[in-house]
Amino acid sequence: MQDNVEIAVVGTGMFGSAAAKYLSRAGADVMVIGPVRHGGEGSGRGHEPAGLAHFAAHEDEARIVRQMGWDRFWGAVDSRSAGRLRDIETISGIDVFHECGALALMPTSLKGRSQAMLRASAADGIRVRRLSEADLRGEFPALAVPPLAGGTEGLWEREGAGYLNPRRLVEAQLALTVKEGGRVLRGAVTAVRRDAAAGRWRLRVADDEGQGQWIGAEKVLIAAGSLLNHSDALPGELALDLQVFTEPNLLYEVEGSRLGPLRDLPTVVTVDPEDTGNANLSHYLLPPVRYPDGKWYLRIGPGMQPAVRQLRTPQEIGNWYARRRITAEQSSLLARMMRLMVPGLAPVAVRESCCVVDKTPTRYPYIGHLDGDETLTVAVGGNGHGARGSDEIGRLASTVVLGQPWDLSLPRETFAPITAPRGRAGDSARPEYLKPPFGLC
Ligand SMILES: Cc1cc2nc3c(=O)[nH]c(=O)nc-3n(C[C@H](O)[C@H](O)[C@H](O)COP(=O)(O)OP(=O)(O)OC[C@H]3O[C@@H](n4cnc5c(N)ncnc54)[C@H](O)[C@@H]3O)c2cc1C
Known part of the structure; x- marks a missing residue:
């Protein structure tokens, strides 16, 4: 039997857990899906491609928090998110911020x-x-x-x-998601398909034992982190310019x-x-x-x-x-x-x-619809410093999913995902935007 939800969020990481909280808070029927945590910092198990879904950049104990930003976008998301950390701690009962x-x-x-x-x-x-x-x-x-x-x-x-402690921030955001009525499903998404006849998405989710189940969703938010292009979380032949x-x-x-x-x-x-x-x-x-x-x-x-x-x-x-x-x-x-x-x-x-x-070539995260499809949204591209702004990035992603007005001073198009042919994504030589001073990371 297939479980049906209004919005499926792929990825129980920093962006996905924050977005799921805001989507649930807005009253949507939300399921956020991600593998069981495996502990070790930096990675889960990454030997074979399917195992790459277990990688999480937040499996560590500390990520720098700063409100002062290198530019307008990062300044805004970093300060808005930092300003909410104490509230997140109070409501979830989980210590996060040092x-x-x-x-x-x-x-x-x-x-x-x-x-x-x-x-x-x-x-x-x-x-x-x-x-x-x-x-x-x-x-x-x-x-x-x-x-x-x-x-x-x-x-x-x-x-x-x-x-901040990124593991605990994710734990807190997931706890708040559940508190707001959302659900957390443990497993890796191994396929995302459009069921044209039913007018909805179908996601195959495999648990640690390889047992699969299908989830139906009206909308999908993909927040599967750095290895998105290699983690089966994108439908069809889609890939992003994400290096x-x-x-x-x-x-x-x-x-x-x-x-x-x-x-x-x-x-x-x-x-x-x-x-x-x-x-x-x-x-x-x-x-x-x-x-x-x-x-x-x-x-x-x-x-x-x-x-x-x-x-x-x-x-x-x-x-x-x-x-x-x-x-x-x-x-x-x-x-x-x-x-x-x-x-x-x-x-x-x-x-x-x-x-x-x-x-990303823009040095900003991608927060937007994929392939012009308003039921398919992506939030990815922390550019090495996405943890501290993750609460606000998740909130912005939730507004895009829900079709709410974009309320940041930079235009929404600045964050439009850039696609690349599958297998070619990230092929270019070391690009100009990686030259010093690199931005404040
Ligand atoms: C060593 C290191 C130091 C850093 N230092 C800082 C810092 O000081 N300050 C700062 O702000 N940021 C820092 N960052 C960056 C920050 O951790 C990331 O930008 C942030 O974690 C990005 O969040 P995310 O949600 O995109 O990815 P993640 O937090 O990695 O979450 C992605 C999630 O998606 C899941 N997933 C992947 N594929 C699938 C699938 N197929 N199905 C289901 N789930 C899937 C993964 O398991 C993971 O849980 C650092 C990163 C690293 C690696």
Whole structure:
């Protein structure tokens, strides 16, 4: 027997869970579908293409939250979402947000951009302080100031910024979806088909044992994350221009009793505009975070240096996860950054972590109908920093699904999904938009 719903949301990730909450809140009959969580950070099981549906970019303990934005869109979604985190915690009863502040280290050569960010933040009531190199040394004694060409300055957002726990945010959004009357179905969608005779969509859902069932839906929202083109979640021959890149991290384990001044570290991003390949200093740094194994880790990740490789096929993606090792080039690049940023760090051990991120040519997420079909919508393309804005991205996606007015100052067309021939998606050489300064990630 087929279960029928008004709206099926494919993907119980950051965008899908937020969208499902807003759709349920609007009174729609919603089912959000995604595989059982498998724990391990970064990935589920990714050896064979079908297993790629288990990959989730939110399977980790910390994602940087900042309200100050690199541009109007990201500023708006990031600040609206951050402003709701405490409410989400209160209503769901699930702790999500750690308010340790966010620091952006900017080159003085981009001071026009920093000025614009400060102006936009002030207009939105977001308090950001501009710190000189001397201020930075005084304020953050455990942190060194990276030598950006022309000098370095800090944009310091103390309140409403820090990091969120992405696993728990998803858990909270799903709990709120259920509270609003929605349903959560555990399984991977293995086919999405239009049943023209019935005038509805049919989705095949396979559970962990491979048992399948069909779900009928009037509308479908696909929010299946970075590996969307490889995860059977798109109907027919559709594919998106969505490129997948390795996201290598190093995790530095520090003994809980010896954290000392490291406890006061904020989250940090460093923006280096110089086109110097792997010598480019852009990166992000998370302060010590306690992981489920009970240990404390500082985590560091890159910008989009050439060492950050593109993954074009399901085989390449599967191999990246199967190896469970980042490349020697990635490892030495990240270790060099960590030495530069926290010179006195004496880790007990250093772990590697393999994840992936997706990039769109617009650098914005795709939030819109596919193939001109108002019953088929997509929300994907976090561009490596979609977690902090995910609540608002989910809300925007819900308005598109429901045919409600678009209420963002940027036109809706800016987020229209760009399709690409299947098998060719992401074929282009390293594009211009991945060159430094990469945007604030
Ligand atoms: C190492 C790393 C560090 C990051 N750091 C930050 C940060 O500091 N700040 C920040 O804001 N963002 C950060 N991000 C990005 C952020 O995590 C992503 O942008 C965000 O998770 C995107 O949400 P999503 O819903 O598109 O994808 P996901 O959260 O990955 O969710 C997609 C979901 O779809 C499911 N799915 C896939 N295929 C199917 C299918 N066929 N059927 C059913 N379900 C399916 C998957 O299982 C998954 O649960 C980081 C990402 C990585 C990897």
